[in-house]
Amino acid sequence: MRTVSVLSAALLALGLAAAPAAADSSPSPSADGEAAPTRAGTSFRTATEIEQGRQATASGSTGDYLYWSFPADTGQRPTVRATVKLPQAHASQTWQVDVYDGLRRRQACQYGAQTRTAAADAPSVELACVLRTVRAWSEPWADDPLPGTYYVRLTAIGVPTSDLGLPVGSEVRVDSADIGGSAAVDGSLAKPLVPGIATRPEEEQEDAAVLAGLEPEDGWSSGRWSDRWVWTALGGALAALAGVGGYALTRGPGRPARVPPNA
Incomplete structure (x- = not known):
């Protein structure tokens, strides 16, 4: 006994x-009162930074490329959701959301409607992409998601000429589920895949600018604990x-x- x-x-x-x-560690909306981004970039270098758990909006034109970036850390499985608000009169349009990592490698979606076609005069179209779990380390030849900056690209493909330039509105939100130790691996990156961070001298780490400044709320874990x-x-x-x-x-x-x- x-x-x-x-x-x-x-x-x-x-x-x-x-x-x-x-427990689920999905970031919660910021309580600091800071307004969510209301614009999008037009390339990787000008991508608008967004925090996980907050909705960003942007206006654009059919045929434009819209870019956002967000940080994702070890053990997270990000889900990207995008809604495109279409003009009142338009032909059938196909929209697509793509996600790239800090090395600009296109990441495959585990599931979700990454590409959708909106019928003529439909008011909106919704897209989603659930990425694979971010790993702390991977073989150089693999394309596994690694901690660092991720880029979201939203655009219409195969747009009829009559619809090019029509105004559209977009909403983008990123949330993550914490997968935990089931996705843990031995090893970790020396630096997260944030463009520009590895080229800065150590004595300039605090002052030098990088192409993406956002990081997880608790800092980069890079596999320290799970x-x-x-x-x-x-x-x-x-x-x-x-x-x-x-x-x-x-x-x-x-x-x-x-x-x-x-x-």
């Missing part, structure tokens, strides 16, 4: 330790308790006390 009590207490303690690490450590400790504790319990069950009854021969 004592072994069972110790095992139950250990499970409860480790379960409580693991629970906060497995709940993988909690589950590893849990496994070790269970193995130790199993050994103690097995020994207690298999050692048999205690030896009887020796009786003095002259008693």
Whole structure:
């Protein structure tokens, strides 16, 4: 019974330790009162920075390329959602949202309507792209998502000539689910993939400008911690308790006390 009590207490303690690490860490809207961006860039270099959890808006014209950028850290699985508000009269249009990492490699969507066609005179079209989980480290030849800056590009493809230049409105929002230790890997990047950060001398790290200045609220983790450590400790504790319990069950009854021969 004592072994069972110790095992139950250990499970409860480790379960409580693991629970906060497995919680959803999707960034919440900023409470500082700062207004959300109301414009978009026209290239990677001029992409408008947006924070996760906040909706950005922009006006443009059919045929334009609209760009935004956002930071994504290890263990996050970003979801990009975009809504395009179309003019009252238009022909059938196909819109597409693409996501690129800090090396400008196009990232595949796990699922979501990345490309959609709006019927003639439809008021709007909604797009979505759920990326793969951001990894702390990857092989040089792989195209796995890595911590750093990500770019969102929204545009219409195959637009009829009659619709080119028509005004449109757009809304973009990025949210992330925290996948946790199930996506953890051994190794980490020396620097996140933020354009310009690796070319700055160390003594100018604080003052030199970079092409993307936003970072996660708690800074770049780059694989320093994940709940993988909690589950590893849990496994070790269970193995130790199993050994103690097995020994207690298999050692048999205690030896009887020796009786003095002259008693």
